[in-house]
Amino acid sequence: MAGLGTFGKIVMAAASNPKVRGALQSPKAKQLGGKAVDGAANLAQKAAKGKHQDKIQRARDEALKRLGGRP
Known part of the structure; x- marks a missing residue:
């Protein structure tokens, strides 16, 4: 089984591949990323039971902004 360090190296190598970078910038990937961020925020x-809603909303907005989606 690969360790976390090995996994990180594999991810970094994949991220430097132009084909992988292009696929991650596709509208479909951004849409799926937005759905994942929304689900995680919900x-x-x-889990927070109404506490920290402002922090969760700010984190959600920042993640969506970095994905190139909404806010």
């Missing part, structure tokens, strides 16, 4: 809000 899960965090449920």
